[in-house]
Amino acid sequence: xxxxxxxxxxxxxxxxxxxxxxxxxxxxxxxxxxxxxxxxxxxxxxxxxxxxxxxxxxxxxxxxxxxxxxxxxxxxxxxxxxxxxxxxxxxxxxxxxxxxxxxxxxxxxxxxxxxxxxxxxxxxxxxxxxxxxxxxxxxxxxxxxxxxxxxxxxxxxxxxxxxxxxxxxxxxxxxxxxxxxxxxxxxxxxxxxxxxxxxxxxxxxxxxxxxxxxxxxxxxxxxxxxxxxxxxxxxxxxxxxxxxxxxxxxxxxxxxxxxxxxxxxxxxxxxxxxxxxxxxxxxxxxxxxxxxxxxxxxxxxxxxxxxxxxxxxxxxxxxxxxxxxxxxxxxxxxxxxxxxxxxxxxxx
Numbered sequence: 001x002x003x004x005x006x007x008x009x010x011x012x013x014x015x016x017x018x019x020x021x022x023x024x025x026x027x028x029x030x031x032x033x034x035x036x037x038x039x040x041x042x043x044x045x046x047x048x049x050x051x052x053x054x055x056x057x058x059x060x061x062x063x064x065x066x067x068x069x070x071x072x073x074x075x076x077x078x079x080x081x082x083x084x085x086x087x088x089x090x091x092x093x094x095x096x097x098x099x100x101x102x103x104x105x106x107x108x109x110x111x112x113x114x115x116x117x118x119x120x121x122x123x124x125x126x127x128x129x130x131x132x133x134x135x136x137x138x139x140x141x142x143x144x145x146x147x148x149x150x151x152x153x154x155x156x157x158x159x160x161x162x163x164x165x166x167x168x169x170x171x172x173x174x175x176x177x178x179x180x181x182x183x184x185x186x187x188x189x190x191x192x193x194x195x196x197x198x199x200x201x202x203x204x205x206x207x208x209x210x211x212x213x214x215x216x217x218x219x220x221x222x223x224x225x226x227x228x229x230x231x232x233x234x235x236x237x238x239x240x241x242x243x244x245x246x247x248x249x250x251x252x253x254x255x256x257x258x259x260x261x262x263x264x265x266x267x268x269x270x271x272x273x274x275x276x277x278x279x280x281x282x283x284x285x286x287x288x289x290x291x292x293x294x295x296x297x298x299x300x301x302x303x304x305x306x307x308x309x310x311x312x313x314x315x316x317x318x319x320x321x322x323x324x325x326x327x328x329x330x331x332x333x334x335x336x337x338x339x340x341x342x343x344x345x346x347x348x
Contacts, residue, residue, distance in 0.1 A: 037245025054223035063236035111146035149287030179208035183261025
């Protein structure tokens with residue numbers, strides 16, 4: 001069976017497992033107050049070009065989004081998102097559970113936010129004489145890459161940043177799959193860029209080779225007051241924090257984080273090419289990252305599902321379904337070669 005349905009359904013990168021084993025019997029501080037977490041923070045600060053960045057390690061993506069957004073917003077404020085944004089679709093109302101509304105912008109096939117539509121949300125709120133009865137748009141949420149694997153250019157992010165700052169808002173980037181964006185062909189966004197254009201962003205570990213864990217970055221000492229305590233209140237603080245710190249220390253040694261992204265992206269790029277080659281599907285979204293969306297005839301899905309794990313994303317019409325195929329650190333060229341053999345043999 002080929003597993004191309006997820007980028008966190010396997011263990012962890014061997015380099016991480018090796019270091020965890022090597023340090024297993026060491027005694028260190030707890031809750032992330034240890035030498036490995038401090039080393040990881042320093043490596044991330046260097047990668048971001050920001051020696052003053054405040055960095056915290058949390059246990060997962062949903063906990064990170066809910067904790068950070070709640071900490072950055074006042075009770076009457078909300079987060080603006082693309083309709084396909086993770087906080088709007090796949091986090092079970094975690095943001096609303098903290099008391100903040102998710103304000104969805106108009107939908108676009110590429111999953112991106114449009115600056116002029118974002119500006120209209122800010123403008124309309126300020127122009128409304130009844131705004132005291134309305135949730136105030138304050139934080140702009142986007143994921144990089146998007147939920148559809150698409151990429152923002154630095155120019156696009158700058159335009160969004162400019163609109164956000166014009167209305168004194170805050171830009172927050174969900175980086176659950178950030179490694180796959182940084183390693184993507186043609187990408188011109190760097191960690192240094194993010195540190196200069198965001199109030200906060202997180203570096204995803206769970207989906208980019210770690211057992212678990214995310215690193216939230218607040219550039220220029222921008223962390224909310226008592227954020228450590230806030231993490232604990234939200235149930236997102238790991239007692240054995242050194243395990244998360246050590247993982248990020250490993251990921252940010254010798255360029256491993258971006259290397260994982262580049263390799264997975266390169267393998268993912270071959271997937272739509274194979275479906276087109278064997279007339280088994282059409283590319284649905286122009287993604288340069290590790291998520292690929294293919295429109296497949298429903299008649300082929302049973303046979304394909306017997307040999308490949310993938311995700312049925314949604315019906316296109318009565319005869320076709322859009323399906324998601326995902327690569328990760330554990331995907332190999334042999335996996336892609338095996339997919340080709342399967343596509344070559346399943347019935348037309």
